[in-house]
Amino acid sequence: MPDGGSSVGDDERIARAALTRVIEPGDERGGRWLAEMGPLELMARLTAPGLDDVPLPGASPRRVASYRIRAAAVDPLRDLEAVASFGGRFICPGEGEWPTQLDDLGDARPVGLWVRGRPDLRKWALRSVAVVGARACTPYGAHMAAGLGSGLAERGWVVVSGAAFGVDGSAHRGALAAGGATVAVLACGVNVAYPRGHTELLGRIAEQGLVVGELPPSDHPTPSRFILRNRVIAALTRGTVVVEAEYRSGSLATARSAQRLGRHTMGVPGPATSGLSGGVHELLRGEAVLVTDADEVAELVGEIGELAPERRGPVLPRDALDPLSARVLDALPASGALDGGRIAHAAGVTPDEALGRLYELQALGFVERHGESWQLTRTAVRRSNARRGGP
Known part of the structure; x- marks a missing residue:
């Protein structure tokens, strides 16, 4: 189980747990209120009678009313009991297990994180790499993602992805097959098997690694939540590798978030005739670095001395x-x-x-x-x- 002291009291934990049902992931307005007032004051304002006469800064009365409707319906103690029932926990900024690199997101920082699995998220995130890509990937993409997952795991790196079909699932499976560490960041409650076809995979990840999400238990995914989830993957890790992505894709959103945060961005090249490689090649024309295996990824994101072997043809x-x-x-x-x-x-x-x-x-x-x-x-x-x- 994670260790390390906590500077977050029970009241703040309960308030933050409640706010995960009130503030949508990536809501910068809600994040500013949280930073300015703290979770206890913000929940008090959202649930106190007569708030309509004193609107929260930057939000219309109609928007404030929407927040208040959500706040009135929350039951944070029930959510905390639910996550504990399947061996999970809720971690908050300021605690020993909180990955401080998430603070780079500023007002878009998660209110807190719901976690399944035994390892310490902060320690694992210190040496982690995101491997993301197309859901409808080709056999080549699945092969490269699995190879990166297993290769990085064998080198002591934690493989982070979104547990989706295609590249994500292949990267997770590669890490698990190598007996390594992997983290799935979900756009739903951490007890929700989504996609349903990955029920067994998510169970294995929760047993051998970590399943993480911003949304409380049993909450459902939406298209916007998938996109916003990607900023957490980018911020949590040392770098992001994209394996197959079209010009418009969530994987490119992850890579661009990583670039804005000053993280390493990498791409695995594919056939120039493949639309699934078009987005990756566009990244490579910019600031992304071309990589073909785990050695090259580790050389870029690792410490001094983690060098890829010299590549050359046969010596004649x-x-x-x-x-x-x-x-x-x-x-x-x-x-x-x-x-x-x-x-x-x-x-x-x-x-x-x-x-x-x-x-x-x-x-x-x-x-x-x-x-x-x-x-x-x-x-x-x-x-x-x-x-x-x-x-």
């Missing part, structure tokens, strides 16, 4: 030759033989230099001598054709 015997020997070798034709003088002329060296290099190349198995002439060995011809992409 010719690579070990000094520049002069390589020039002499290049002067020999793929078929037929030349005398030393013609080889020296073609290589731009003196006859003595050419002769000395040819004897060295003969000892290394690159050339053979026939009388006064020299030619490539069969092995060297095959190597030369392979290097040039020939038959």
Whole structure:
């Protein structure tokens, strides 16, 4: 279970729990009231009689009436008991488990977070990466997301996503398959299996990782809540990787939120002819960094020394030759033989230099001598054709 002291009293916790049913995720007006008045004063104003005569700043009487209707119907103690009944909890800003990077959202910061799972969210978020992408992804997208999920988990990174079909689910499954850590950030109550087809997956995440959401138990998702949920994914993590996304997608909204917050933004390239890669490629034309595997992601978002392995083609015997020997070798034709003088002329060296290099190349198995002439060995011809992409 999470540890760390709490500086939030029971009254404030109850008030914040109540406000998660009053203030919609990302409501900056409500966030400003909360910052200026505190949760206890705000709930008192929303539930006190006669408030209509003293409207809250920045809201019309009609909007205030809407908040008041919601506030009158809340039962925070019931919600807190409900989350405890399935092993969950409610965490507030100022507590030991609160991820302080969420404070970067300013007035759009969550009122609090409802959590299922045993690990400490703050500690896990310190070393976390978001992997997001298209719901209707291609097999390539699912493969890349699963590989990123497992690779990051094996390197000790927490994989954060939204538990949706497609890329999200593949990333979560990849992390779980590697025995690693993963966090699902939902746009509904943390006891709601959405999408329904991911009921088993969400159960596994709650058992092995964490399920997190801004909305109280049993609350339902809406299209706007999905979009607003993405800002939490972006703020919670060190960086966001997008795997397949169209030009208009929630995944791009997550990436742009990450950019505004100063987080790393990465994209996995796909075919230029694929509409599902169009949004990713647009990101890559801007400030996003191209990545192809977990090593490259960890190098970008990790600490000093977390470097991806150097990428290069196979080392060929010719690579070990000094520049002069390589020039002499290049002067020999793929078929037929030349005398030393013609080889020296073609290589731009003196006859003595050419002769000395040819004897060295003969000892290394690159050339053979026939009388006064020299030619490539069969092995060297095959190597030369392979290097040039020939038959």
